[in-house]
Every structure is written in structure tokens, then in C-alpha cells.
Amino acid sequence: MKRILIGILMCLLMAGLAYAKEDASMKDMFSVIHARKSVRNFTGAAVNKADLEKIIKAGMAAPTAANMQPWSFIVINERKILDDLAAELPNAKMLTKAGAAIIVCTEPDKANGKSQDLAIIDASLAGENILLAIEALGYGGVWTAAYPYVDRMKHVKAVLNIPDKVIPLNVIVIGVPAGEDKPKDKYREGKIHWERW
Amino acid sequence: MKRILIGILMCLLMAGLAYAKEDASMKDMFSVIHARKSVRNFTGAAVNKADLEKIIKAGMAAPTAANMQPWSFIVINERKILDDLAAELPNAKMLTKAGAAIIVCTEPDKANGKSQDLAIIDASLAGENILLAIEALGYGGVWTAAYPYVDRMKHVKAVLNIPDKVIPLNVIVIGVPAGEDKPKDKYREGKIHWERW
Numbered sequence: 001m002k003r004i005l006i007g008i009l010m011c012l013l014m015a016g017l018a019y020a021k022e023d024a025s026m027k028d029m030f031s032v033i034h035a036r037k038s039v040r041n042f043t044g045a046a047v048n049k050a051d052l053e054k055i056i057k058a059g060m061a062a063p064t065a066a067n068m069q070p071w072s073f074i075v076i077n078e079r080k081i082l083d084d085l086a087a088e089l090p091n092a093k094m095l096t097k098a099g100a101a102i103i104v105c106t107e108p109d110k111a112n113g114k115s116q117d118l119a120i121i122d123a124s125l126a127g128e129n130i131l132l133a134i135e136a137l138g139y140g141g142v143w144t145a146a147y148p149y150v151d152r153m154k155h156v157k158a159v160l161n162i163p164d165k166v167i168p169l170n171v172i173v174i175g176v177p178a179g180e181d182k183p184k185d186k187y188r189e190g191k192i193h194w195e196r197w
Numbered sequence: 198m199k200r201i202l203i204g205i206l207m208c209l210l211m212a213g214l215a216y217a218k219e220d221a222s223m224k225d226m227f228s229v230i231h232a233r234k235s236v237r238n239f240t241g242a243a244v245n246k247a248d249l250e251k252i253i254k255a256g257m258a259a260p261t262a263a264n265m266q267p268w269s270f271i272v273i274n275e276r277k278i279l280d281d282l283a284a285e286l287p288n289a290k291m292l293t294k295a296g297a298a299i300i301v302c303t304e305p306d307k308a309n310g311k312s313q314d315l316a317i318i319d320a321s322l323a324g325e326n327i328l329l330a331i332e333a334l335g336y337g338g339v340w341t342a343a344y345p346y347v348d349r350m351k352h353v354k355a356v357l358n359i360p361d362k363v364i365p366l367n368v369i370v371i372g373v374p375a376g377e378d379k380p381k382d383k384y385r386e387g388k389i390h391w392e393r394w
Binding site: 002003026027028029030032033034036038054056057058060061062063064065067069071072073074075076077078081105115117118120121124125127128129131132133136143145147148160161162163166169183184186187188191192193194195196197 | 199200223224225226227229230231233235251253254255257258259260261262264266268269270271272273274275278302312314315317318321322324325326328329330333340342344345357358359360363366380381383384385388389390391392393394
């Protein structure tokens, strides 16, 4: 009996170690979707480059009309560039405390039917995957809008040397969360219509 | 020694049962993001109502500019309505074999700054969460565009009695996959710019 217990304990220990190892990157999708929140308060710590690559790969797995992939991604780690962006983006001041940023860009000429609408939608879907990946990896992120604000897009394009024909959709600010931001419950039953409006 | 082995085997059996139980709804977020594909071939089987509710809840957990939530959702199970939609949507003929559909709607007047651009982006993010939830639950789905096509939006509004001021963004077709559709690898290293364009 004692030996059976020792066996069970050994096994639980191994399972616990395996679970702890998996936990860093394996998170249930529904939990991530409901845990995701706009994080605007960061510790100032850096974001790992391998994690940023994983986040961008998630972005490129989004659907895109007629598989046109009109998107591209600028990934920023450098302190000075993050601060330069913050300087004229009143909605993205938290960049000064963040560890990284991703700008989801899109090019209407490359979208299905050269549609700017579809270019924006495709890039938006990539952006949502990016936000979910940030949450899943234990970082915090927030989508700060560049598009459709002319002044913000102009500043982002100037700082990052973005070609005229390319639209910077957003500045997704990324960092280690300071723990102050919580998810909102946005479920409203009245927003659901069954069968017809 | 034999008893230790019995203990280990009992423990592995319990862990296996626990894992099998979790597997149906607990799927790692990155796996879901990379397994998601546009599914256009369905068995014709129905979609569970509780699953549809879970899918819509995931949609409403998306970020929305200034928390305005300009979105709403029409969820369709009825065979006749699915067929009526298909009748004049050449890009959504697979509705006739699908089990359900979700139309993500959006209302510019309710969006931040009454911006149609932000209304479309908010609804798009909800739509991506919906596609991921469909995949996570083992169904297949495909985003067929209504917006920005005037003729398609007109047909969807007529069939579903959608008010003038509301935009039907898409018809997300949902069903049990027939197994013919596979995810695309859309990763392109050249789409990533480090620090600057």
C-alpha cells in the first residue's frame, strides 16, 4: 500500500512538472479570449524577441479575402523609437513604459479588388490574433488606433518611414502588465437576434 | 516495486481520463489560431445552440474603440433562412449544406465618434473571435463578405429584416466540416519589418 502511494506521488510530481512546463505557452482559447483586456499600465520590462515572432506568426494566420495578405508588420523594440512614437500620439502615451510595439500595416493596392475596406478588415483580423497572442503569452497589450485619424497616421508614417501607399492601422502597445487592468464583461444578451433581426 | 508500478498506472489512467474530458472544449490558443481555416465543405449536420451561444460570447469579448460595442449578431439555425440567404449570395452557396450562420452587424451611429471605419473595425475583431471559437469547438466556418458589396448587403438586409442604419458586415457560415479544407501557411518573413519599414 505504501509503495502504491509512493508510485502515485511520483507520478503526480512528474505530471505537475509537465504541466508547469506547458503552462507558459499552452492556454485554452476561450480562457484567453475572455481574459484579454486592454492593458495600459506596464512595468517597463522588455519583451522577448522570440515571443514577438510568435505573436506576429499568429497575426499572419488570420483569414484574408481571396488570400491576398495585404498586411505587413513593423515590430519595435528600440526605446527611442517607442518614445518618438509616443511624442505625438496622445492615445499611446503608455509607449514610454512599454517593452515593444507592433504596427499592423495594410496596402489597399494588394487587397482583393484593390479595396481599401477589405485591406482594413484583413489587417484588423490579423490585429485581433496579435492581441490574443499577447495575452496568451502573459504580456499585456492595447490597440491604439492610427487609422482613421489623419494626424496620427501622418506621425506614425514619418517616424517609421512607411511608404505613402501603406496605411498604418494601429499601434499595438506591448509590455509586461503592471496588473492594474482587468477584462470588461461586454456580454449583452440584447445584442443577439435569433433567426432574424 | 510492483505496487509502485500499480500506483503509477492508476495515476496515468486518471490523468488520461481527465485529459480526455478537457479536450472537447480546452484547446491551446496558438493551436487554434494556426489550425483555423476557411471551411466551405460541410456534412449538413446541425450546430448545437449552446455552442452558438459560446461562439457569440467570444465575439462580444473583442476589443471595441472607447467600449462603444456598436456590434450586434444575428444567429440563424432555420434551414429555410439559410437557403434564402444562399439564393442571392454567389460567394455563400455553401449555406445550403451548413448548420448555422452568424451575421456580424454594426451600427456606425453607435461607434466611437460615430465613425463607420471604427464600426467596421470593431465588428471585424468580434468576427475573428467568432471564427476562432468555431474552430475551437470542432466546427468549421468561413467569413463570406457582405460589406462592402452593396448588392450582397441589400439581399442580407432584406432576408433578415435588418434596419437601414445597420451594416451587415459578413455572413459567417458554420457547420460540421466534411474534412476537405486545410489551413494555409501564410507566414512570410518579408512581411515583417524590424524597428522601421
